[in-house]
Amino acid sequence: MGEIKTFTTEFHWEQTHLKLQSDNPDVFDSVKSAVLHSRSLLEQYILTHPTFVTSLEPIEVDLNAPAFIRNMMSAGIKAGVGPMAAVAGGLAEISTTAMMIKGCKLALAENGGDISIKGKQMVIIGASSGENPIAKKIGFKIKPKDMPIGVCTSAGRVGHSISLGDADAVIVFSSSAFLSDAAATSIANVVNRTDPEGSIQKALERAESIEGITGCMAICGGFIGICGRTPEMVQVLDSDV
Numbered sequence: 001m002g003e004i005k006t007f008t009t010e011f012h013w014e015q016t017h018l019k020l021q022s023d024n025p026d027v028f029d030s031v032k033s034a035v036l037h038s039r040s041l042l043e044q045y046i047l048t049h050p051t052f053v054t055s056l057e058p059i060e061v062d063l064n065a066p067a068f069i070r071n072m073m074s075a076g077i078k079a080g081v082g083p084m085a086a087v088a089g090g091l092a093e094i095s096t097t098a099m100m101i102k103g104c105k106l107a108l109a110e111n112g113g114d115i116s117i118k119g120k121q122m123v124i125i126g127a128s129s130g131e132n133p134i135a136k137k138i139g140f141k142i143k144p145k146d147m148p149i150g151v152c153t154s155a156g157r158v159g160h161s162i163s164l165g166d167a168d169a170v171i172v173f174s175s176s177a178f179l180s181d182a183a184a185t186s187i188a189n190v191v192n193r194t195d196p197e198g199s200i201q202k203a204l205e206r207a208e209s210i211e212g213i214t215g216c217m218a219i220c221g222g223f224i225g226i227c228g229r230t231p232e233m234v235q236v237l238d239s240d241v
Contacts, residue, residue: 004105004121013039016091020099021108023121027099031109034098035091041066042087055082068094071178079182079210081189089152089181092116096148096177114152114184116177120144125151126236127169127217138217139236146231150177154184166220167191170203173215173230183210187218196220 007025011018011032016039020028045065046053052069058077061070068090075086092109093116099107106119115125127138142149155169170188172180187207191199200218204227207216215228 006106006121011035016088017112018091018095019110020095021106021123022099023105023119024099024102027102027104030102031095031098034094038066038068038091038094041068045069053084055084057082059083071176072182075176075178075182078179078212079186081182081186083182085185086178086182088112089114089116089150089177089179093150093177114150114177114181116148116150117142117146118148120147124234124236127153127171127219137235139234140230141232141234143231148175149231150174150180151231152177152180152184154181154188166193167203168219168221169217170219171217172207172213173228174213176212179210179212183207183213183216186210187216191218191220193221196223200225 004023006021006023008021009028011020013036016035018035020031052059058080059073061073072083072086072090076083088111092111092114095109096107096116096118100118104119106121108117108123117123122141122143124139124141151171151173153169153171155167167188170184170191172184172187174180187203190202190206200220200223203218204216204225207213207227213228215230217230218225
C-alpha cells in the first residue's frame with residue numbers, strides 16, 4: 001500500500017487542545033462535534049457527581065453513566081487512579097473513533113501529549129517530554145500492526161495534569177488511550193529525582209502490574225527504563241510530529 005496523503009487541523013476548546021490528522025479532511029467537523037458532545041456529557045455528570053472530578057482514587061463504574069464516563073472509570077480502576085486521569089486520552093480516542101466511523105484509513109489525535117492512533121498508515125511520533133535531552137530525541141514508528149494504539153505521557157515537569165511524581169516522562173502504550181492515559185499518571189506518581197534509578201525500577205514494576213498495558217518507558221534525569229513491548233524506536237528531529 002502506498003503512502004496515504006494526510007491532512008491536519010487543530011481544535012481548541014477550554015482545556016482541550018486537539019491536533020488531528022486524517023486522510024479525509026471532511027471528517028474534522030464530525031470529530032469536533034463528538035468531542036464537544038463528550039465534554040458536555042462530562043460536565044453534566046460532574047454537576048451531580050462532584051467527587052468524579054476531584055478524586056485521586058478509583059471510582060466504581062456507574063452503569064447508568066454515558067459510555068465515555070464509564071470508560072474513564074474503568075481505566076482509573078485498572079490503573080489505580082481517579083477517573084479524570086483518563087480524560088485527555090479519552091477525548092483523543094473519541095476523536096479517532098469518530099474518524100474511523102467515517103471510513104478513514106488513518107486517524108490520529110493528540111490531546112496535550114496523549115495520542116490515539118488507528119488505521120492502516122505508518123506514522124512517526126515524538127515523545128512529549130519537555131526539555132530532557134534524552135527524551136527529546138526519542139520517537140516511535142507506529143506501524144499498522146501496532147494499531148489501534150494509545151500513546152500517553154505523564155510528567156511531573158510537563159503539562160497541566162496532576163502528577164504526584166517528578167518524572168521527565170512516563171510513556172505508556174496500550175490499545176486504549178483511556179487506559180494509557182490513566183496508567184501513565186499512575187506510573188509517573190512513583191518516579192522521583194531523589195532516587196531516579198530506584199524509582200524508575202518501581203515505576204516499571206507498577207507498569208507490569210496494570211492489566212492491558214503493552215509497554216512502558218520511564219525517563220528521569222539521565223536514567224531511562226523500559227518494560228514490555230514498545231513500538232520501534234527512532235531518533236526524531238525537532239520538526240517531527
